[in-house]
Amino acid sequence: MTVTISIGSGKGGTGKTTVSANLALLLARTGRKVCLVDLDIGGADAHILFGLFEPKKTLTDFLTRKVNTIAAVAHTFYSFNGLQLVPGTGDTLQTANMTYQEKQRLLRALAKLEVDVVLIDTGAGTSYHALDFFMHSDIQICVTQPDPTSIMDFYTFLQLATIRKVLGSFLSQSEVGVTLKRHNFKTLSEVIELAEKTQEGAKEKVQQALKYFHPLLIINRDTPNSGVNKTKLKKMIAKYLGIDVPELGEIPDDTHINQALKAYMPVTELYPSAPSSIALQKIAVKVDQIVDLFNNHSSPQ
Numbered sequence: 254m255t256v257t258i259s260i261g262s263g264k265g266g267t268g269k270t271t272v273s274a275n276l277a278l279l280l281a282r283t284g285r286k287v288c289l290v291d292l293d294i295g296g297a298d299a300h301i302l303f304g305l306f307e308p309k310k311t312l313t314d315f316l317t318r319k320v321n322t323i324a325a326v327a328h329t330f331y332s333f334n335g336l337q338l339v340p341g342t343g344d345t346l347q348t349a350n351m352t353y354q355e356k357q358r359l360l361r362a363l364a365k366l367e368v369d370v371v372l373i374d375t376g377a378g379t380s381y382h383a384l385d386f387f388m389h390s391d392i393q394i395c396v397t398q399p400d401p402t403s404i405m406d407f408y409t410f411l412q413l414a415t416i417r418k419v420l421g422s423f424l425s426q427s428e429v430g431v432t433l434k435r436h437n438f439k440t441l442s443e444v445i446e447l448a449e450k451t452q453e454g455a456k457e458k459v460q461q462a463l464k465y466f467h468p469l470l471i472i473n474r475d476t477p478n479s480g481v482n483k484t485k486l487k488k489m490i491a492k493y494l495g496i497d498v499p500e501l502g503e504i505p506d507d508t509h510i511n512q513a514l515k516a517y518m519p520v521t522e523l524y525p526s527a528p529s530s531i532a533l534q535k536i537a538v539k540v541d542q543i544v545d546l547f548n549n550h551s552s553p554q
């Protein structure tokens with residue numbers, strides 16, 4: 254079976270693409286068939302990290318219906334353990350205004366990829382596209398930096414992702430679903446309050462929907478004095494969202510990352526013993542185990 258992993262963040266520049274590209278490569282090195290999909294619409298650049306400057310085909314070819322499968326636009330890097338990459342698309346009117354139907358077509362096509370792991374580099378921020386791509390996967394990973402502004406942006410992102418998860422758990426035709434969709438909620442407690450007013454027992458349904466929502470956290474560009482902000486973040490998430498966000502790892506601020514970028518190679522390939530590479534390798538081992546757990550848990554008895 255295919256396990257999908259999405260990488261998201263509250264704002265751009267937190268290191269999503271660095272993490273996605275290196276994780277994809279490290280997972281491919283374990284022998285898994287991996288496809289990295291660049292869904293950062295408008296900010297797609299994962300191909301650059303692998304030295305692929307002008308991809309012959311990109312996601313645009315799929316979105317404009319020149320081809321009908323995602324596999325048809327995937328590029329295989331034979332020099333990187335057969336890792337596949339679906340290069341992203343520029344910010345065209347077509348992609349920026351993707352309709353619900355077009356998004357569904359894309360998600361259906363992604364599900365047909367014949368690989369072990371699909372890794373999705375999603376766009377930053379809280380647009381519906383970014384949130385939907387982030388939430389659509391089996392495993393969600395969030396990347397944030399430890400400074401107060403990034404932490405706040407990350408918290409807002411997670412809050413909206415949680416609200417969307419809760420809204421999705423109610424049928425759109427149902428009384429609760431219709432009521433919830435009419436409002437533009439800013440906090441999870443507003444959602445729960447109104448849901449409970451509309452339908453008795455809605456609160457339990459919300460809690461049920463969030464029971465298996467455990468986005469995994471990566472702190473990137475970690476610095477020695479970032480502990481206070483991380484503690485605050487964890488308290489805020491527990492208090493206001495009531496979800497558990499296990500920490501997957503911390504990646505130190507490391508100049509090797511930009512040196513590797515300038516050489517158009519993933520840092521774990523070019524400088525495997527750099528501090529950031531060691532952190533990424535540790536993270537990849539954990540993700541590999543989580544993929545195994547997921548496979549074992551989901552396989553028919």
Ligand SMILES: Nc1ncnc2c1ncn2[C@@H]1O[C@H](COP(=O)(O)OP(=O)(O)O)[C@@H](O)[C@H]1O
Binds near residue numbers: 506507
């Ligand atoms: N741990 C790190 N140490 C130093 N530079 C980093 C680190 N992580 C990312 N960068 C740099 O930060 C910039 C943004 O990273 P990127 O992965 O493109 O972020 P995003 O995809 O979230 O926009 C890039 O120039 C990248 O090389």
Ligand SMILES: [Mg+2]
Binds near residue numbers: 269271293296
């Ligand atoms: Mg990026």
